[in-house]
Amino acid sequence: MEKIITLNDVTKEFKVLNRKEGLRGSIKDLFSRDYNIVRAVCNISMEVSRGEIVGYLGPNGAGKSTTIKMMTGVLEPTSGEILVNGMVPYIKRTQNAQNIGVVFGQRSQLWWALPVIESFNILKDIYQVSDRNYSDMMELYTSLVDIEDILHKPVRQLSLGQRTLSDILAAFLHNPSTVFLDEPTIGLDVSMKGKIRKLVKALNKEKNTTVILTTHDMGDVDALCRRIVIIDKGSLLYDNDIENLKGFFGSYRTVKVRLGREAEELTKENLKRLANELQQKLLDTHPEVNSLTAISNESWIDVLVHEDEIDIMKVVNSIQEHYKIYDLKLEEISTESVIRKIYEGEMQ
């Protein structure tokens, strides 16, 4: 497989100035040498092939965005080597930019005051897309999503979902070999998330575009990625298929329960409290268990059980001692729970 992105032992350190206050302080800071060194990314190596969708995951502040900014050429790594399309991004930043597309979920790259279609026209000129490729792309877009009524609205009048959608279309417009999506579904409703996942999947398939996706929404990961890379505190924790990861946690199962008929009407807060209460009671009755958790999930409570520690029926019995079980399901561990386990440091 053709390698599109190679990271080799990449480290990024930031020198953070100990700041002084005021204008005078600011001017003094110009000459200050009083630095702290923060290591945001630490000896990361990975390779990405053409056409892959890689979920790049990690808790807040893990170094995901920093890595992406290095791959886009905005930041220069402190040490190590990055190649994107065979180029070192921060040296050939403008050439690299021609071959990548970027979406930052929290920022729009569109022209705020102008209609979306104008932004597309500007991007067409900036990236020197030929008329033919442009109209092919627009045709593809119209076949995938309903954009007619968005195109002629000024960007500032769009809803967050419409804006994100337009931003994603803008990132793919010049048919880049790689697109970086940094939390594209942040703050969106369920149906919009669905639309965006469908769109990204279709564009990836149609154009064989490599996609690097960072997200905190495991729904995105389940819908789009086969491979995930997890980092925390700047270091690589995991790089492989999701299925493989679930296998690692094969002895975990989720007991999904609904307690009492009124479960549907319980407010989110009450359900959360109920889940906490349940977890506490279960941990109290089975002191030998360490890793059991109960969390609310829509109208259900998910109890994650490690079967090496305790038999699953014992847990169900204990729940029944305290509450009336209205509905019950058994499931394999979800991606969400797997990721949570990893963030919480149970991989090693």
Place this chain on the structure above:
Amino acid sequence: MNLRKYITLTRAGMMESLHFRTSAFVTILGNMIYLVIIYYLWKAIYASTGTGIVNGMTFEATMIYLVLATALFYFMEMYLVWNMGRDIQSGGIVLKLIRPMSFKKYMFFSCSGSFVMSFFMTFVPTALIVYFVTNGAIYLGSNLLFFIISVIFGLLINFYVDFFVGTICLYTESVWGINIMKEVVVLLLSGASIPLAFFPESLRNVVMVLPFQAIYNTPLNLLIRHNLNNFDRITMIGIQLFWVVILSIITSLFWKKAVRQITVNGG
């Protein structure tokens, strides 16, 4: 160099400034109020001296100079330091760094649309009014050609000065104080708020070897001074060109060094 790639940004800027019509009108209004104030200020200055001519300039010549300087100032103001500072603070600068062109060119052409608009919306009308009110204090001839070239160079010098100061924001991450300082220095030393003829000899000698006077003073003199021969004019434009080249190199080197220590705030 494919021009279209850049001109499209000019076009976008023009469309954007047309969207903010109200702001354009408010700017023109503020401009008028400012002109009324300087009219009375300078009237008082001339009245207190008792002579019709101060430092070799008549009241009328001073007013023409200041009115045109103000118009030129509003035309060239691009809030670049402010915009760069805001982008650096918010981290939004990352979206401009991922474009397939140098950041400096991207910024220049993004600003250029509003230059074109305000040249026609503020400078040209003001110059026409001055022309008709003063009965031809601005004479129409080859000086217009020199003026146009000189304005473009002045614009570039102003852009480079702003870009340089904006780059400092990469280090300080504070914009406000630095921007105010720049505004004061440029307005005073460029001859935009007081004609250079009024400066004491020693200060004027210093000012003449700095780039700032080439922003406003040079184009204005080319437009309104009658006693310049072509040699003078070409020399003045040559000095501007010198500054354009020097500042272009300096800003590129400084930016190249500064951008390496960028951190990009906000996730």
